[in-house]
Amino acid sequence: MQLDFILSCSRCERETEPAGTPGVCEECGAPLLARYPLERIAKQFDPKDLEGRPWTMWRYREVMPLAAGEEPITLGEGGTPLLDVPKLAKLAGVGKLSVKDEGLNPTASFKARGMSAAVTRAVAGGASGFVAPSAGNAAGALSAYAARAGVPVRVYMPKDTPPAIVAECRALGAEVELLDGVITDCGAKAREFARQTGYFDVSTLREPYRVEGKKTMGYEICEQMGWSLPDAIIYPTGGGTGIIGMWKAFAELEALGWIEPGRRPRMYVVQSAGCAPIVRAWAAGADSAEPWAGPETVASGLRVPSALGDFLILRAVRESGGAAAAVSDAELLRAAREFLRHGIAACPEGGATLAGLYRLRAEGHIGPEDSVVCFNTGAWIKYLE
Ligand SMILES: Cc1ncc(COP(=O)(O)O)c(C=O)c1O
Incomplete structure (x- = not known):
């Protein structure tokens, strides 16, 4: 599947191919960002092309991380008033x-938008499990998109996360770990779990x-x-x-x-x-x-x-x-x-x-x-x- 963009480090600008399940820059550890061939895209993509497309975030697919003809893992995210x-x-x-x-x-x-894109690419790249730390909403969204993809998921959240969100994650089939700490403590646990199991870490800006x-x-x-x-x-x-x-x-x-x-x-x-x-x-x-x-x-x-x-x-x-x-x-x-x-x-x-x-x-x-x-x-x- 041909992806028409490259990943560029947001700090050292080192470029990598978007194959598999990329994380952070291997050189300096900073977040990677997708860079599209916008000059070329501008010649073929116009606001008029959007007419009649469904009101989800994937209506902008020419500037999204999708291969030609590829279907995203979606629950209809975006198109909010x-x-x-x-x-x-x-x-x-x-x-x-x-x-x-x-x-x-x-x-x-809003976490649905990010998780739809991340889960789409990670599943295409071969991820067989997901893990993330979260203040709550990211975990709820990840649980839903992982369920949609049929991939197991574990989430780490502070123990005082709103109960409705904890219940939501469990109902969606996620394995929930509640910690006595804040999101950075949850992040350390998530990374350790990812190392042990090979689950893909979808922490903020780590993919x-x-x-x-x-x-x-x-x-x-x-x-x-x-x-x-x-x-x-x-x-x-x-x-x-x-x-x-x-x-x-x-x-x-x-x-x-x-x-x-x-x-x-x-x-x-x-x-x-x-x-x-x-x-x-x-x-x-x-x-x-x-x-x-x-x-x-x-x-x-x-x-x-x-x-x-x-x-x-x-x-x-x-x-x-x-x-x-x-x-x-x-x-x-x-x-x-x-x-x-x-x-x-x-x-x-x-x-x-x-x-x-x-x-x-x-x-x-x-x-x-x-x-x-x-x-x-x-x-x-x-x-x-
Ligand atoms: C409702 C809500 N607003 C804002 C934020 C912060 O978002 P961001 O991490 O994009 O800064 C979060 C993150 O958990 C959230 O759940």
Whole structure:
């Protein structure tokens, strides 16, 4: 099966072929990213080609890690609504506010996109089992796509992961290990298990394709806005796959000639004040982030004390002219309730983006005329407690 892209190291730029089940760069250990022959693709692929295609993330298959004629392992991920919330826009003092509601994905979070792409390529590459550490939603998504592929899966999660997510993983047939620790502890266990068993490790950015799935959020926003982009995107950042993926998508869209050069949005990171390594690094002007000691937040997806792709997140924020903000748990929960009162069933991490908008607006990073997209990354229903 011929794949029409190469993998390039995000740090040392060493190139590798996408055969088998690639992990990180063998030279320097940094994440690998897929590079497509965009100049050639631009000659054969046009927004009009999308007309009539199903509204899933695979509608962009020419710029996805798929061989010609290959079918992905899919549950219908992507195609989530971009919802205008004019009353909240007024309250926040911005020109326009939309919410990309990722809670409507299979398994009720944006993690479905990344796992669909990662499981598709890994199964094609010969993986016979999957393992991943997770704050919850990634484990739920992986469990579903592994079940869809008929491949066994083990997931490691902190023991205080929302019970609905733990139940979901078990119901989908995953072997669940709950640990007294945070996601980085779960990651160490997952790597050890992968070494012992040969299961494929689909940890954030330790394989190149979850980013490819997540980048489709950027393509979708652009298509939903009539091939234009907002001034600002606010993203609740843990491991950062989504922000890295979207920034990659906007570069690709520019290279394809589908958006005007210089029209990419400013990218804003929001984290919880109880675990804000990227915010601290951004404020210090650093290129990478020191691990956060004693991470604590109710927003479990944001409890990521150190991210393998820290330098890529910071690069996206800087290159785009964005910023990073921390909000308290009280602020993010209050904002999630505000979203709910406008009909958007936001998870705590989604609430963080609205709380972040208030803060970024007050600090002058976001202006009164700006059009803003906030990400609700998962559905409220998983967080009943
Ligand atoms: C609901 C939710 N939002 C945001 C995040 C953080 O996402 P990322 O790792 O892409 O930064 C997670 C990760 O677990 C999550 O579950």
